[in-house]
Amino acid sequence: MDTEPIIRLRDVHKTFDTTSVLRGVDLDVHAGQTTVVIGPSGCGKSVLLKHMAGLIRPDSGTVQFAGRPISAMKGRELAVLRRRMGFLFQGAALFDSLTVGANVCFPLIEHEVGTAEERRRRCQHVLALVGLDGFQDRWPEDLSGGEKKRVALARAIAIGPDVIFYDEPTTGLDPIRADLINELILRLKAALDATAVVVTHDLHSARRVGDRVLMLYNGHFIADTSAEKLDRVDNEVVARFVQGRASPDELARIETGPLGRMSPAGQESG
Ligand SMILES: Nc1ncnc2c1ncn2[C@@H]1O[C@H](COP(=O)(O)OP(=O)(O)O)[C@@H](O)[C@H]1O
């Protein structure tokens, strides 16, 4: 790709207490693509996503968003950049004391976007996009899990973000509702012309929505490929994970180096 990436990570390291989660991550996220990061539970997918969104600072290394050093920003400057992002967090909670409409409008009010009438229309529009036309006056407690997720998605896109971050968007949903979310991720990409970053351990979802799929493991990417080629990556950990052939414990016992730094056959790494 010769265009500037919308998000760029360089040599990002992050350790919590004694757990080294990210160990020198490099990544360019290209505009207009859906980039999916897969990996077993606890491998650092959410931590990675939070770095991209400027919610966590790296111990070392840099994160750029639209060419700006988000990893070094704070306050107002950071808030302005965040207006260009939509988030669908894991277990995204709605405010139970607010109607669906008020939940969706929340980020617009927070960022002081539009008049009340414009916000009302925007809310209607994004609810229709997620298939919840006419839900404005409903209450969260009257919705199913899948509907709540879709309201949270409408809220995430209300502001018209350049980038939508999805953290485990299908987790906790039955296969049919999960597929509905996958369809929405695809539909929103087309409707909003947005860039999406999805982190998930749901391989079906990764294959369905991903233009590009990376696997995070032991603090590095060990695969960077397309959804179509995911089954043909020449790496034992990736192969086992995508075929559902190994538990996380088993995966942890297989040694593998980071992409681009794999030791040549027959040589010891380190
Ligand atoms: N704020 C935090 N404080 C301490 N440890 C954390 C924090 N956030 C994440 N971790 C640890 O970092 C590792 C990766 O977490 P996470 O990114 O949530 O994994 P994933 O999303 O891939 O399941 C886990 O061991 C987790 O316990």
Ligand SMILES: [Mg+2]
């Ligand atoms: Mg997570």
